[in-house]
Amino acid sequence: MRFIFKTRYDQDINLFPHGGAVFWYSLLAVTLLSVPLIVTPFYVGELSFLFIWSLAGLSLMVLTGYTGLISIGHAAFLGIGAYVHAYLVRHGVPFIPAILCGGFAAAAAGLVIGIPAIRMRGLYLAIATLAFSAIAEEVFVRWETLTGGSRGVPVPKPQFLGIEIDNEIGFYYLCLAILVLCILGIVNLLRAPTGRAWIAIRDSEIAAQSMGVNLAGYKALAFAVSAFLAGIAGGLFAHKVGYLTPDIFTPILSIQLLMLVMVGGVGSIHGAIFGAIFLVLLPTVISIARDYLPAAIGQQPALEPGIYGLILVLVVLLEPLGLNGLWLKIKFFFSQFPMYKSATFKRQKTYMRTERLQ
Amino acid sequence: MHGGRSMAEFLQLLVNGLAVGCIYGLVALGFVLIYKAGEVVNFAQGEMMMLGAFVAFTFIVQFGLNYWIGLALAVVVMAAFGGLLDIVVVRRIIGQPQFSTVMLTIGLGVMMRSGASMVWGPETRGLPSPFDKTVLQIDGVVLSAVYLAILVTTALLCVFLLGFFRFTRVGLAMQAASQNQLAAYCMGIPVKRVLSSVWALSAGVATIAGVMLAPISLIDPNTGAIGLKAFAAAVIGGFGSIPGAVVGGILIGLIELFSGVYLPEGFKDTAAYIVLLAVLVVRPQGLFGAVGRKKV
Amino acid sequence: MTILRAQDLAINFGGIKAVDGITFDVNKGEIFTIIGPNGAGKTTIFNLISRIYQATSGKLVFDGDDITHMPPHRIAGRGIARTFQNVELFEHATLLQNLLLGQHAHRKTRPWEEVLFLPRVRVAEREIRRRVEEIIDFLDLQHYRDVVVQHLPYGVRKVIEVARALCTQPKLILLDEPSSGLNVEETEDLSFWIRDIRDDLGITVVMVEHDLALVNDVSDRVMAVNYGRLIATGTPADVQNHPDVIKAYLGG
Numbered sequence: 001m002r003f004i005f006k007t008r009y010d011q012d013i014n015l016f017p018h019g020g021a022v023f024w025y026s027l028l029a030v031t032l033l034s035v036p037l038i039v040t041p042f043y044v045g046e047l048s049f050l051f052i053w054s055l056a057g058l059s060l061m062v063l064t065g066y067t068g069l070i071s072i073g074h075a076a077f078l079g080i081g082a083y084v085h086a087y088l089v090r091h092g093v094p095f096i097p098a099i100l101c102g103g104f105a106a107a108a109a110g111l112v113i114g115i116p117a118i119r120m121r122g123l124y125l126a127i128a129t130l131a132f133s134a135i136a137e138e139v140f141v142r143w144e145t146l147t148g149g150s151r152g153v154p155v156p157k158p159q160f161l162g163i164e165i166d167n168e169i170g171f172y173y174l175c176l177a178i179l180v181l182c183i184l185g186i187v188n189l190l191r192a193p194t195g196r197a198w199i200a201i202r203d204s205e206i207a208a209q210s211m212g213v214n215l216a217g218y219k220a221l222a223f224a225v226s227a228f229l230a231g232i233a234g235g236l237f238a239h240k241v242g243y244l245t246p247d248i249f250t251p252i253l254s255i256q257l258l259m260l261v262m263v264g265g266v267g268s269i270h271g272a273i274f275g276a277i278f279l280v281l282l283p284t285v286i287s288i289a290r291d292y293l294p295a296a297i298g299q300q301p302a303l304e305p306g307i308y309g310l311i312l313v314l315v316v317l318l319e320p321l322g323l324n325g326l327w328l329k330i331k332f333f334f335s336q337f338p339m340y341k342s343a344t345f346k347r348q349k350t351y352m353r354t355e356r357l358q
Numbered sequence: 359m360h361g362g363r364s365m366a367e368f369l370q371l372l373v374n375g376l377a378v379g380c381i382y383g384l385v386a387l388g389f390v391l392i393y394k395a396g397e398v399v400n401f402a403q404g405e406m407m408m409l410g411a412f413v414a415f416t417f418i419v420q421f422g423l424n425y426w427i428g429l430a431l432a433v434v435v436m437a438a439f440g441g442l443l444d445i446v447v448v449r450r451i452i453g454q455p456q457f458s459t460v461m462l463t464i465g466l467g468v469m470m471r472s473g474a475s476m477v478w479g480p481e482t483r484g485l486p487s488p489f490d491k492t493v494l495q496i497d498g499v500v501l502s503a504v505y506l507a508i509l510v511t512t513a514l515l516c517v518f519l520l521g522f523f524r525f526t527r528v529g530l531a532m533q534a535a536s537q538n539q540l541a542a543y544c545m546g547i548p549v550k551r552v553l554s555s556v557w558a559l560s561a562g563v564a565t566i567a568g569v570m571l572a573p574i575s576l577i578d579p580n581t582g583a584i585g586l587k588a589f590a591a592a593v594i595g596g597f598g599s600i601p602g603a604v605v606g607g608i609l610i611g612l613i614e615l616f617s618g619v620y621l622p623e624g625f626k627d628t629a630a631y632i633v634l635l636a637v638l639v640v641r642p643q644g645l646f647g648a649v650g651r652k653k654v
Numbered sequence: 655m656t657i658l659r660a661q662d663l664a665i666n667f668g669g670i671k672a673v674d675g676i677t678f679d680v681n682k683g684e685i686f687t688i689i690g691p692n693g694a695g696k697t698t699i700f701n702l703i704s705r706i707y708q709a710t711s712g713k714l715v716f717d718g719d720d721i722t723h724m725p726p727h728r729i730a731g732r733g734i735a736r737t738f739q740n741v742e743l744f745e746h747a748t749l750l751q752n753l754l755l756g757q758h759a760h761r762k763t764r765p766w767e768e769v770l771f772l773p774r775v776r777v778a779e780r781e782i783r784r785r786v787e788e789i790i791d792f793l794d795l796q797h798y799r800d801v802v803v804q805h806l807p808y809g810v811r812k813v814i815e816v817a818r819a820l821c822t823q824p825k826l827i828l829l830d831e832p833s834s835g836l837n838v839e840e841t842e843d844l845s846f847w848i849r850d851i852r853d854d855l856g857i858t859v860v861m862v863e864h865d866l867a868l869v870n871d872v873s874d875r876v877m878a879v880n881y882g883r884l885i886a887t888g889t890p891a892d893v894q895n896h897p898d899v900i901k902a903y904l905g906g
Binding site: 009010012013185188189191192193194195196197199200202203204206207208209210211212213214215221267 | 704744746751768771775776
């Protein structure tokens, strides 16, 4: 059992609470930096996918996990980022400005949906994002100059400082660097007044407001930041898949992102990463499982989305805090070893009808 | 607009729009029923409609039963399914944050969609209707009886539901439970059973909507996406009012069909969503709803 | 000296006059209690002062400024803090985070500075923490600093709400039924704290309260309301013996 004896306020303000955390994160950094030198390019590619998913998950985590605003249309923001980035790259804009523009375009779209959303309560907002993504899907098909219509557009390899990144290893480091920067930015926000205001909005809007939180401003900010990150993830995704078609950015992608957040654990950065790992491993597990299932089920293409749905349902029913919650429980179990009591994590139910629309 | 011909076209669009709108309205009505009773927003309502249509397809086309018997069986089967869904799954998360219920029902919807695709295959299917062949000609306007049947069925169903809520014990219990679960429970109303019967009722209504939809637009496992348009209808109707849901559905249906003809391509599929967003921005509480606010 | 003045304050909810033309003054440094039967409009008065509700008519003047139309999120920065009847804490955050949010109205950093966590953000965070620690010491909450609020007992959560309100560095604090759900001991502690809030921190206290022992113990003045109207104002003893107040409680 570890006791942390706090003597300075900075210990709570710092990125890492204690030396142990510094050690483990350094170890993780060294591992991640050396991985491409050890494993085959296929796995390097899969890891880049993991980083992109993590970024997309981080984006939805800010909005849904920390601010409590549900978005069922996050695929639209990814799509906007991807298409804008791809368009600019095709027209010779260097990588960094292009991906930032993609992010800002998505952020602008986020504000367009977020600012009216301020007046909406939780559920209406979820419905609004769903409608927004349905409209965006239609726009992706019809706006041919930007998106190439339903035929799609090819995405050239990223040019970074004049060097073309055409192998998996270079792209791996690019994704890793962007992911780390984004996580740092979000963690910084979360340990400052902005992040606390988001959490406050999630837990009690009315109390947040009477403590001086401008609900409209911080909700809009959450939307903008979340959409920005989604846009960046979209830009990386565009390079990763190499060819963009509108059927990438469908509701099923939004649902995968929700599943990522739920499975990982709502309200934690670790959760976004855990969720992304889960999501990257899942197709492999499913394809293995197909061999063991009876052919009537195993060979169905619809099996995969069905399993996504099943997982979502099971997580909500059994472990609403997701993998991160499970991880915290395990940690807690060992830190308290003989004293552990399961009631600590008992879920509280409320029967007050407070979130009613009417 | 010029001459009788475009007038005829206009009337035809009107009837078709009304009919499509009625279907949206019925699905929306299912949302509203479940929402009012248990404060669960069922994102799988569209999928329930799709499942209902497929079950009816099995009875009528695959088993070759009489249309009406097949329809009745499908309604019963789906009502049982809806009730079971509540008992087995949804009931467990009552009292948890809204976020959980949204996630849960989205997950259920996706499962239903893929389940349907596994059982009935991804192809589109048609469902014959006894009114298929009948065509009415009024004043040079050709109206298909299928559309008129939808209007009549919806009207009958609304009257039935109104009577049900006004005059039957179960209906009154549902109303009581929707206003205050705790108080209803204390008055001896078996709230859990009432909630399950609301799910059954709403699944039954969705099935009828699905069966009516099948002849005018073929069904496939993705038909459930109509749920989003029904959402638009429910929101326009104020998300708590049953007549509001039907009126909202009709509005959406009309807007959709007319924008398909009079607006550039691409608007037909998005008109409902644009209207939804516009309503949410201008009047977030819906056209018929009152402002609700958390009490502190 | 008057710190808060409500003049002909009124609000209608669809024809029901929840507050019907109430006028009262709260003096600087006093403990002012609003009493009245359930549904009399006490909490509604609080919601009007903290601008959660928009008054239908009337005027609110706080510390020389007209706040009748001030946006609700500006109220905290202006110097009015409040607690809620049914505890509205940020349940999934730690006590410390809850209290740090209390300082939100005084934040000095902008989001873009926070993304980079510039040195000035760190300086500001230290200062916020120092002020929060003062309140933690004041209300003896050191024990629970890093505990997630939802795991704490109700009595403690009530105190945390007071602490969070104090963290906004208010001039006036509104306590909505601070003793409801507390046991006798906790209520006794509360009466000391309420006096300390006034005496040591110099904060004016307005509270809604049902526990008459507590009311008599700490209040300087009491205002009784019923059906959204003012019945009586005065010392606790005067108001409790006022015939209209007795009638309001006992009927007749």
